[in-house]
Amino acid sequence: MAQGMKRLGVPVAAFFGVALIGLIATSWLLNRDALRQAVEAQIRAVTGLDLVVKGPIDVSVFPGSYVSFHDVGLKGGATSDPALSVDVLTANLRLLPLLLRRFEISDVMMLRPHISVVRDANGESNWTPFIDTIARTMKPGAENQVSFSEIRIQDGVLAYEDAANRVSEKLGDIDLSLAWPSISRSFAATGQFDWRGERVDGSVSVSDFVAALSGDRSGLKARLASAPLKLAFDGTVANRTSMMMEGTVTIDSPSLRNALRWAGQPPPGTGGFGRFALKARANLVGSSIALTNVNVELDGNVAEGVMTYANTGRQTLQATLAAGNLDFTPYISTFRLLASGARDWNRQLFDLNALNTTDLDMRLSAAKVTVGSSKLGRTAFGANLRSGALALSVGEAQMYGGIARGSFGISRSDAVADVKAQFQFIDVDLQACASELFGVTKLSGRGNLNVSLVASGASPFGLAQSIDGTATLTGHDGAIAGFNAEQLLKRLERRPLSGAGNFRSGSTPYDKLTIAVKFSEGVATAEDIRVEGPAARLTLTGTASVPAREYDMKGIASLVSAPNAASSFELPFVVQGPWDDPLIFPDPESLIRRSPGAAPLLDAVKDRKTRDAVRSVLERFTGGGLKPAAVPEAAAPAPAASAPAGAAKAN
Structure with missing residues (x-):
């Protein structure tokens, strides 16, 4: 073989030599x-x-x-x-x-x-x-x-x-x-x-x-x-x-x-x-x-x-998706209705430019949904964004132990957002619902909530100033924590001038709760608020300011009369102050008039200045300096911050 290779190498070398000479x-x-x-x-x-x-x-x-x-x-x-x-x-x-x-x-x-x-x-x-x-x-x-x-x-x-x-x-x-x-x-x-x-x-x-x-x-x-x-x-x-x-x-x-x-x-x-x-x-x-x-x-x-997805001069995205667990918290974490660390509405202007970049039509269903602290069960909802108008709809969501349905729409007019919301919560846990939606932590029971609101503004504060619409709540078999209306009424029935005492404990159970509120330019007016319990009943009238997040309401609490009782004890009271920490206190004029010894003194005094002086002495005598509320021919109630020590605070 070696000899064959040698014989083959000669012509190969010769070939390359000729090629090289030819190339040169x-x-x-x-x-x-x-x-x-x-x-x-x-x-x-x-x-x-x-x-x-x-x-x-x-x-x-x-x-x-x-x-x-x-x-x-x-x-x-x-x-x-x-x-x-x-x-x-x-x-x-x-x-x-x-x-x-x-x-x-x-x-x-x-x-x-x-x-x-x-x-x-x-x-x-x-x-x-x-x-x-x-x-x-x-x-x-x-x-x-x-x-x-x-x-x-x-x-x-x-x-x-x-x-x-x-x-x-x-x-x-x-x-x-x-x-x-x-x-x-x-x-x-x-x-x-x-x-x-x-x-x-x-x-x-x-x-x-x-x-x-x-x-x-x-x-x-x-x-x-x-x-x-x-x-x-x-x-x-x-x-x-x-x-x-x-x-x-x-x-x-x-x-x-x-x-x-x-x-x-x-x-x-x-x-x-x-x-x-x-x-x-x-x-x-x-x-x-x-x-x-x-x-x-x-x-x-x-x-x-x-x-x-289509891009015909304007981008359009359509989707129908199903998921197991969805967490929307990252997408809403930067949208704050309230100012950070404060009880005031956020006044930062909306950035609505994102509404004009893309048209969106999405249908999404999930077994579980998390939105901040809210946990939803099986949920089906849709999102439609067209020509700068966004519409969100919830076909049905398992929420707060019940069912939630509703829609939310937002459209852009220059730098102003026009918002429309309609929601319905059916047989939900009121404690979880009121706490997460409104920051009210003292309400328990089960019930139905219907909300229909419209607003227009360049910031959350602007929306709060322009809210119009209605809200109704019907509850049953629950309680209002923070005070015991029956205990307070029985005490004041026996001794009207004993002072309110410390009644910011316990709770007021109810069989039926009815709340009907009408919103107009950021002010909520109570049309029908009734709390009916086994031992006490409460009714409320008045207003609540949405921009200021404050109550200015009056009510009447009464003991439920026995079947053969001649009459029941009724006590007017006042609710004032911020939503997250309101003051609840009885009307001192009513307590004074119910006292057998004090009422004749006020009736005997015809002169207004003298009557006010006598009433002041009686209030100091009761030990609480009870704050007046809606007294005829008297000054309007003082600010909530000057309420008496016996006033109750509740959410």
């Missing part, structure tokens, strides 16, 4: 003008563009076989602006054809190319002739079929202009390798580029390049990876009358908020929109995409269903 001789005898013209003709045949050389031309045959053109422009016949300009374009030549005095390009390298893509209103671009020519020359059986095995781009720049859609983009520092071997129908491109301050690594492969260039269906695999976003597609593509793609798409982002900013889309609000992942079957036609078999994850929330 060719470099001496080469017609460089013919070589340059041949290279230009092949580039024109492949690209359909004329080669315009403004700089020097370098020709080398040995040791490297190439032609380098400096300051090169490629222009189409109908376009005055260059579609491509290159600092240095180098065409490497195939070795064997060169020995036979034929000039064939094996691959092309472009150093610092500037690529310009201009798209017109009809969807055509200045690169359409280039694409048509490649498709024509690469078809099997085409005359003078020419192909480059590879085109390398180094340190390139691409500018894209679409005046019809007002799109202008720029890619920089492009390093790509484009390959479509003449012996294969495939095409592949791999490399990197800079876009909007991020380095993007990408790859594209087309199974049938000729079909894809002709607009016919072809297999397509694409991948883009950057710090804000990763995207992959595996399917088919066609482009007869419009772009059509069908396949599996996957998207992954550590922060959807950052990815949206990077893509030039303003993210909604300031909370949430972190970790995001999507996998779906995609069907793209033109500027619309339909996603089926969707599996989407956002901020730990996972849902399945279908989605569609």
Whole structure:
């Protein structure tokens, strides 16, 4: 075998020797003008563009076989602006054809190319002739079929202009390798580029390049990876009358908020929109995409269903999704009705710009939903955002141990938000409902709540000032904590001037609770408030200021009479002060008049000044300095802060 190798080595060495001698001789005898013209003709045949050389031309045959053109422009016949300009374009030549005095390009390298893509209103671009020519020359059986095995781009720049859609983009520092071997129908491109301050690594492969260039269906695999976003597609593509793609798409982002900013889309609000992942079957036609078999994850929330997205001058998103557990807390955490650390309404102006960016139509169902401290069971709701008007609807939600239904709408008028809300809570736990919705912690029982409100304002405080509407509450089998009405009434019935004492303990049970309130310009007026218990009954009238969050109400408490009793004991009382810490105290005028010894004194005194002095002495005598309330011919009640020590506080 060794002898055979030796015998084989002689002709091989001889062959390479002859080839080397021929190559050296060719470099001496080469017609460089013919070589340059041949290279230009092949580039024109492949690209359909004329080669315009403004700089020097370098020709080398040995040791490297190439032609380098400096300051090169490629222009189409109908376009005055260059579609491509290159600092240095180098065409490497195939070795064997060169020995036979034929000039064939094996691959092309472009150093610092500037690529310009201009798209017109009809969807055509200045690169359409280039694409048509490649498709024509690469078809099997085409005359003078020419192909480059590879085109390398180094340190390139691409500018894209679409005046019809007002799109202008720029890619920089492009390093790509484009390959479509003449012996294969495939095409592949791999490399990197800079876009909007991020380095993007990408790859594209087309199974049938000729079909894809002709607009016919072809297999397509694409991948883009950057710090804000990763995207992959595996399917088919066609482009007869419009772009059509069908396949599996996957998207992954550590922060959807950052990815949206990077893509030039303003993210909604300031909370949430972190970790995001999507996998779906995609069907793209033109500027619309339909996603089926969707599996989407956002901020730990996972849902399945279908989605569609269209961009016809205005972005539109439609979705129908089902989920197990959903947590909406990140999206509402930055929306505060009350000022931080205060009992006043938040006066910060609304930012309503997000309402005008996208149209939304979403249907969502979940087994469990968390919104702040609220926990909901099985819930179905919808969201519709169109032309700046947002409408939220809750078909049915298991909430507070009962059922909740309702709708919430907000529309924009300049910087003012017009709000409309209608909610219905059926057979709910009143303690949980009143605590989370209104901050009232002293009410228990079960009942129904109906709310219908409208408001308009540029801030939560502005909304509070303009609230109009109604609210009704019916409860049963509960209690009002913080005071015992029966104990207080019995004590004052026996000794009216004994002082209120300490009755801020215990609770007042009720069998039936009725509350009917009407809102007008931020003031709630009690139309019917009744508490009916086994031992005591209470009725209330008056108003509550929504902007000030304060009560100004009067009521009557009475003991329930026995069946054979002649009359029942009734005591007027006053409720004043802030919602979260109101003062409740009995009417001292009524207590004085019920005292057998004190009432004749007041009746005997006809002069107003003398009567006020006597009443003052009696009040000091009772030990509490009971605060007057709605006394005829007397001054109005003093501010809540000056209430007597015996006044009760309750939520």
